[in-house]
Amino acid sequence: MMKKYITYLLFFGFPLFGCQSKVAENSAYQQNWMQLEQQNKAIAFDADVKLSDAEISLDQKLFQIRKDFLAGAEKQKVSLYNSSFNELKPLIESSKLFEIFQSMPKGGLLHTHSGGITDAKWVIAAARKYKECYIYDQADTKDFIFGQLAFFQDGKVPKGFVSLDQKLSSEPGFEKQLTELLLLKRESLCTYSDYWIEFEKRFTRISLLLPYRPFFKEYYKKGFEDLAANKVQHVEIRCVFDELYDFQHGKYPLKTSVTDLQEVVKEIQKKYPEFSLKLIYSSFKFLDPQAVGKQLETAFELKKEFPDVISGFDLVADEAAGNSIYSFREDWAKLNELSKKYGVKMPLFLHAGESVSVFNKNMIDIASLDNPRIGHGLNLIYFPKTMELIKKQNKLVEVSPISNQVLGYVSDLRNHPARVLLSNGIQCSINSDDPSVYGYEGLGYDFWVAYVYWELDVKALKKLVFNSINYSSLNESEKKQSLTYLNKQWDDFVKEMNGRLK
Numbered sequence: 005m006m007k008k009y010i011t012y013l014l015f016f017g018f019p020l021f022g023c024q025s026k027v028a029e030n031s032a033y034q035q036n037w038m039q040l041e042q043q044n045k046a047i048a049f050d051a052d053v054k055l056s057d058a059e060i061s062l063d064q065k066l067f068q069i070r071k072d073f074l075a076g077a078e079k080q081k082v083s084l085y086n087s088s089f090n091e092l093k094p095l096i097e098s099s100k101l102f103e104i105f106q107s108m109p110k111g112g113l114l115h116t117h118s119g120g121i122t123d124a125k126w127v128i129a130a131a132r133k134y135k136e137c138y139i140y141d142q143a144d145t146k147d148f149i150f151g152q153l154a155f156f157q158d159g160k161v162p163k164g165f166v167s168l169d170q171k172l173s174s175e176p177g178f179e180k181q182l183t184e185l186l187l188l189k190r191e192s193l194c195t196y197s198d199y200w201i202e203f204e205k206r207f208t209r210i211s212l213l214l215p216y217r218p219f220f221k222e223y224y225k226k227g228f229e230d231l232a233a234n235k236v237q238h239v240e241i242r243c244v245f246d247e248l249y250d251f252q253h254g255k256y257p258l259k260t261s262v263t264d265l266q267e268v269v270k271e272i273q274k275k276y277p278e279f280s281l282k283l284i285y286s287s288f289k290f291l292d293p294q295a296v297g298k299q300l301e302t303a304f305e306l307k308k309e310f311p312d313v314i315s316g317f318d319l320v321a322d323e324a325a326g327n328s329i330y331s332f333r334e335d336w337a338k339l340n341e342l343s344k345k346y347g348v349k350m351p352l353f354l355h356a357g358e359s360v361s362v363f364n365k366n367m368i369d370i371a372s373l374d375n376p377r378i379g380h381g382l383n384l385i386y387f388p389k390t391m392e393l394i395k396k397q398n399k400l401v402e403v404s405p406i407s408n409q410v411l412g413y414v415s416d417l418r419n420h421p422a423r424v425l426l427s428n429g430i431q432c433s434i435n436s437d438d439p440s441v442y443g444y445e446g447l448g449y450d451f452w453v454a455y456v457y458w459e460l461d462v463k464a465l466k467k468l469v470f471n472s473i474n475y476s477s478l479n480e481s482e483k484k485q486s487l488t489y490l491n492k493q494w495d496d497f498v499k500e501m502n503g504r505l506k
């Protein structure tokens with residue numbers, strides 16, 4: 005017994021001393037803990053945001069609503085973390101949080117594409133109204149793919165195409181089939197899909213519709229209207245420029261796309277006066293440096309004529325299949341010279357690091373180029389020195405959580421790399437990339453998944469929303485005006501929600 009007591013003393017000390025040192029240890033330990041907690045928070049991307057009492061109150065309410073939602077999902081045994089966005093979409097839409105995010109002012113949508121902004125069902129309904137609209141209903145060839153839509157003049161319809169309206173009228177089930185052909189869904193997290201091959205087919209199917217001038221205008225009007233109604237006040241589109249045409253005049257010069265879009269924006273502004281638009285001239289990573297060089301010249305010509313509309317340059321397409329950013333270094337080296345020649349700057353808005361592989365080193369280029377915003381940046385977390393530089397350079401990462409899941413880069417959205425970026429103080433904004441291809445409209449869904457899966461608070465939401473204007477391509481005076489509007493919208497939203505949510 006005595007031996008046991010001595011052993012106890014050896015290990016734990018005399019009861020009195022043990023108790024005293026425990027208090028002292030705890031206090032140093034507690035102090036360190038608190039300090040470290042504060043130090044971590046001070047690094048985070050939203051450290052400079054101070055919430056008002058009203059915002060703190062809303063934060064507490066949203067926290068509780070999320071807690072109740074998660075408890076409800078648990079009770080109903082909903083597999084929130086092992087289900088795809090497509091599987092969870094009805095649940096998201098029926099949630100109280102979704103209603104809140106739909107009405108939240110979202111600032112700007114900084115990352116979306118010309119072929120992915122307008123609702124696919126609307127595209128079918130609008131296209132069939134044109135008697136000159138046809139659909140390819142044969143197996144894929146090297147020229148056309150099944151379900152590809154296009155406009156043709158009477159007597160000049162290529163073999164294999166049939167009237168879209170007639171096809172839809174004679175086959176009642178075909179509209180649903182065509183809608184599916186225009187959407188890319190990740191049915192479940194474990195089904196196999198050749199994501200990028202399937203993804204690009206969606207764009208191919210509507211690519212011949214978009215340059216038809218009458219359709220072009222309608223398409224963007226619908227896309228902008230939906231975004232504005234979803235409280236998105238500013239949009240920047242990665243635009244693949246084609247010469248527009250119609251059958252009366254033939255082809256129009258490239259700049260017609262810009263002037264037509266300016267007209268569409270004016271129409272939208274009748275209902276949403278604050279609505280603004282910038283275009284990022286986009287070419288493709290699969291081209292060679294010479295071809296990209298030509299595209300750069302065209303972008304400069306267009307920007308010289310429309311310096312307030314064209315904001316910069318990007319290269320799109322699958323990074324795993326395309327050329328590296330580094331392979332275009334001769335093009336980037338000419339940027340200064342071209343800037344002098346045309347009298348305008350051409351910042352880059354490159355897609356980079358849309359990958360989970362360390363062999364994709366596109367992020368390294370970003371730190372050396374005039375590239376104020378990065379599309380995706382998913383693998384930035386694997387390049388710590390670059391991450392440090394990007395932070396110092398105050399470059400923003402445009403994050404598109406749902407797109408990243410649909411294209412197979414992230415499965416469980418709790419593990420999205422943006423969480424690492426945000427906690428390390430890298431500025432980000434929330435984007436939808438190609439919502440019409442993923443089967444939704446607006447930005448509410450992406451904010452919903454970010455809020456629920458990344459355990460955000462109102463402070464983080466506010467920073468993300470305001471980042472989308474602060475890091476936009478709006479010029480200083482436009483930005484000031486846009487921020488004034490956003491501030492008012494935000495305050496109204498906080499007030500209204502505090503009144504509505506108990």
Ligand SMILES: [Zn+2]
Pocket residue numbers: 115116117355379437
């Ligand atoms: Zn994109």
